[in-house]
Amino acid sequence: MTKYIFVTGGVVSSLGKGIAAASIGKLMEWNGYKVAMIKCDPYINVDPGTMNPYQHGEVYVTDDGAETDLDLGHYFRYTNSPLGRISNVTTGKVYQTVITKERRGDFLGGTVQVIPHITNEIKSEIRDVVKKYSPDILIVEIGGTVGDIEGMPFLEAIRQMKLEEGAKNALNIHLTLVPFIKAAGEIKTKPTQHSVGKMREIGIQPEILMIRTEIPLSDDARYKISLFCNVEKSCVIEALDVPDIYEIPLMFRKNKLDSIILDKLCLKPKKKVSSGQWEKVVHIRKTAKQEVRIGVVGKYITLQDAYKSIDEALKHGAIANNLRIDLVKIESDNLEKKSPAELDKFFDGIDGILVPGGFGVRGIEGKLTTARYAREKGVPYFGICLGMQIAVIEFARNVMGLKGANSTEFDPKTKYPVISLLSEQEHIKFLGGTMRLGEYKCALKPGTKARSSYGSNVIFERHRHRYEFNSAYKNEFQRKGLIVSGTHPKGNLVEMIEIKSHPWFVAVQSHPEFKSKPDKVHPLFRDFLKAAYDYNLSKIMPDKFN
Ligand code: GLN
Numbered sequence: 001m002t003k004y005i006f007v008t009g010g011v012v013s014s015l016g017k018g019i020a021a022a023s024i025g026k027l028m029e030w031n032g033y034k035v036a037m038i039k040c041d042p043y044i045n046v047d048p049g050t051m052n053p054y055q056h057g058e059v060y061v062t063d064d065g066a067e068t069d070l071d072l073g074h075y076f077r078y079t080n081s082p083l084g085r086i087s088n089v090t091t092g093k094v095y096q097t098v099i100t101k102e103r104r105g106d107f108l109g110g111t112v113q114v115i116p117h118i119t120n121e122i123k124s125e126i127r128d129v130v131k132k133y134s135p136d137i138l139i140v141e142i143g144g145t146v147g148d149i150e151g152m153p154f155l156e157a158i159r160q161m162k163l164e165e166g167a168k169n170a171l172n173i174h175l176t177l178v179p180f181i182k183a184a185g186e187i188k189t190k191p192t193q194h195s196v197g198k199m200r201e202i203g204i205q206p207e208i209l210m211i212r213t214e215i216p217l218s219d220d221a222r223y224k225i226s227l228f229c230n231v232e233k234s235c236v237i238e239a240l241d242v243p244d245i246y247e248i249p250l251m252f253r254k255n256k257l258d259s260i261i262l263d264k265l266c267l268k269p270k271k272k273v274s275s276g277q278w279e280k281v282v283h284i285r286k287t288a289k290q291e292v293r294i295g296v297v298g299k300y301i302t303l304q305d306a307y308k309s310i311d312e313a314l315k316h317g318a319i320a321n322n323l324r325i326d327l328v329k330i331e332s333d334n335l336e337k338k339s340p341a342e343l344d345k346f347f348d349g350i351d352g353i354l355v356p357g358g359f360g361v362r363g364i365e366g367k368l369t370t371a372r373y374a375r376e377k378g379v380p381y382f383g384i385c386l387g388m389q390i391a392v393i394e395f396a397r398n399v400m401g402l403k404g405a406n407s408t409e410f411d412p413k414t415k416y417p418v419i420s421l422l423s424e425q426e427h428i429k430f431l432g433g434t435m436r437l438g439e440y441k442c443a444l445k446p447g448t449k450a451r452s453s454y455g456s457n458v459i460f461e462r463h464r465h466r467y468e469f470n471s472a473y474k475n476e477f478q479r480k481g482l483i484v485s486g487t488h489p490k491g492n493l494v495e496m497i498e499i500k501s502h503p504w505f506v507a508v509q510s511h512p513e514f515k516s517k518p519d520k521v522h523p524l525f526r527d528f529l530k531a532a533y534d535y536n537l538s539k540i541m542p543d544k545f546n
Contacts (some may be wrong), residue, residue: 002130003265004170005139006158008206010146010195013133013176016248017214018071019176020239021141022078023249025259026278028137029079030249032270034470035083036135038126039071039088041143042150046092050432052476061462062087065438069140073309077517078249082133087120091126091150097121112152122157123164126519137265146174147200157410159203167224169265174199174206175239178213178221187213189225194228207264208235208257216240235260243508246518247280254387277519284319291324292532295350297370299363301329310356310384317529320521325529332366343373352504355387357464357511368394375505380531382524383507385465388497389419391507392469392477395499400480409467418477420470422493428466436463440488442510448485449506453523459486461495461510468509469494504531 005024009017018039025035041048048056049067060073066085071421072157075081096122101113109362130138140158144151162170176192192211199206209231211217219236226233237255252258253275262269294314300306311327318325328350338346347353353374365385374381383391389407396405396418404411428434439460444451451457471492478484486496486508499505506524516522520530 002135002171002465003137003267004161004165005137005261005265006162006170006432007139007141007175008146008155008158008172008199008204009142009144009175010198011147011191015175015177017141017143018069018074018247019078019177019248020210021071021139022074023252024173024257024261025043025075025081025137025139025274026249027253027261028139028183029274030253030275031258031267032134032135033082033267034272035079035137036074036129036133037075037079037083037087037139037141038129038352039069039075039141039143039382040122040154041069041088041090042148042154043090043143044092044095044150046090046096046432047088049435051079052302053300053306057303058308060309061178061437061464061511063439063460065462067433067464069143069383070305070308071143071357072515073312076514077312081135081139084132086125086128086132086443089122091153094121094125094153095431097125114203115156119157119160120154122154123161126157126161136270140395145512146195147177152202154206162204166265170206171198171208171261171264172206173210173327174207175210175212178211178217178225180214181356187215187217187221189221189228190226196231200230205230207231208237208240208260210237210257212241214241234460235264241388244282246278246282246285250275250282267314278492281319281518285315285324288318288322288324290322291326291534292351292529293326293328293349294320294352294354294529294532295328295330295347296354296356297330297332297335297367298356299332299358301331307356309511309513309516311463312518313522313525314354314529316518316521317525317527319518320427320461321529321533321535323529325452330370332363332370335366335369337365338369343369347373350379351536352528353361353381354382354528355390357385357387359409360387364390368397372398375502378503378535380422380504380528381502381507382504382528383542384513385463385509386510388466388507388509389469391419391497391505392482395477395480395482396473399482400476407467416473418470418473419467420467422466422472425466437467438462442486443489444496445485445487447482448483448496448514449504449527450485450508453506453527455523461508461512463510465509469497503535504528 007021047067058070059067068088151449178187180313222236371391396402402416405416405418406414408417483498496508512522
């Protein structure tokens with residue numbers, strides 16, 4: 001029988017609820033339990049696929065091609081939870097299903113209402129995950145902050161679920177903030193009291209409170225929170241700010257969160273699963289001495305979460321090479337029309353350049369300048385999705401002399417459409433969920449960097465794009481020194497390219513960043529970081545590398 005852990009958040013958003021939920025998952029796995037995770041998002045979009053990264057952050061893509069919330073990326077990196085289309089429920093999806101049922105006549109004679117029809121659908125979607133994956137424990141994260149109007153049906157649904165599943169089989173964990181007020185020189189528990197009060201109004205009594213705080217919680221503060229929130233003092237858990245997000249599961253375990261959760265769910269540790277690998281990750285992050293500096297050149301730079309999985313995968317690459325990483329986010333708009341001397345200054349000290357995915361024409365010229373710089377100067381370059389398309393366009397313009405070569409996404413009338421719309425996309429009218437999405441097979445060419453990196457002839461990666469390498473130009477590209485290192489066997493779609501005469505210039509149409517974990521790095525990120533480190537050394541000790 002599956003037990004449920006519901007994770008809600010209060011006071012403010014951005015408390016790291018996704019990482020907290022994922023860390024709870026990790027703790028349960030260390031105790032031998034099979035975990036599945038699901039994220040409920042109260043917004044009305046059916047999925048985040050059509051949202052601007054500034055609104056939502058990264059869109060995380062699953063193997064089965066769902067465009068989902070970035071918290072699923074945290075779940076993937078921290079736990080072994082299976083993840084797919086059913087692992088992200090939104091208000092939009094729930095209403096779409098209920099309205100389709102209504103139009104079909106499923107509720108004939110009845111008035112369709114939030115309670116019970118919407119709440120029933122939410123419960124049924126949560127239970128679908130249990131049916132499909134049969135976990136010992138399902139962790140359900142409710143997005144948003146308690147008190148938001150749109151979150152109410154989800155809270156009502158989990159209230160009902162606890163009643164239906166039985167008190168010992170479902171647990172409510174509430175993550176809140178205890179702010180430190182500088183002027184008063186003390187922490188304040190009132191917002192937490194209000195937040196828990198709000199939950200109790202609708203019939204949910206959190207059993208465990210996780211308190212985000214800048215400074216350690218005093219015994220007094222813990223007592224006060226316990227008293228006003230009606231939560232046992234031992235269940236008021238401190239979640240202190242830590243410098244590294246991968247420390248969080250270890251910190252929670254130190255604060256006995258796992259034994260408290262197991263106790264509340266009437267479970268005993270099943271078997272001890274080693275946390276050694278994870279501890280090693282944290283140790284390397286703390287102690288690695290050599291540093292590499294990686295520049296990520298994108299256009300959603302000001303939003304921290306826009307390239308979340310890429311940032312994390314780069315960290316994983318550094319861990320695998322026993323390195324520290326200095327991630328420099330570079331706004332591509334700033335690189336347009338820079339002279340070679342200005343570029344040298346701009347990229348001074350950068351050991352590797354990554355150009356991530358993206359949509360739309362803004363920032364393109366700056367990315368093209370970047371790819372050219374990396375190609376000509378021998379700086380390791382890793383292009384991801386749009387970053388590959390950019391590399392192809394740059395090569396066409398500056399190596400093959402195809403002046404004005406472009407993607408038809410940015411210039412539909414270009415004379416040289418080296419990147420063009422996938423044929424399957426030609427007649428698509430609706431934009432939501434219609435890209436080439438999810439996992440596709442890719443055959444690797446022997447003797448290439450990609451082949452040696454993956455150590456396999458055939459690999460699978462996830463995708464999210466509408467445009468592709470235009471195969472009409474393939475031979476011409478190859479003649480000029482571009483290597484097509486990976487292709488999708490059906491239709492010969494170009495999936496990976498590299499440049500022969502360059503230390504490490506690899507670009508892929510897929511999104512390998514979605515499949516990297518701190519303790520199981522993606523091979524391309526491992527090798528990109530290694531190349532960046534070698535490049536760094538070659539600058540300090542040029543003789544050794546000549
Ligand atoms: N805009 C490009 C396309 O649709 C690249 C997409 C991406 O980088 N995810 O093909």
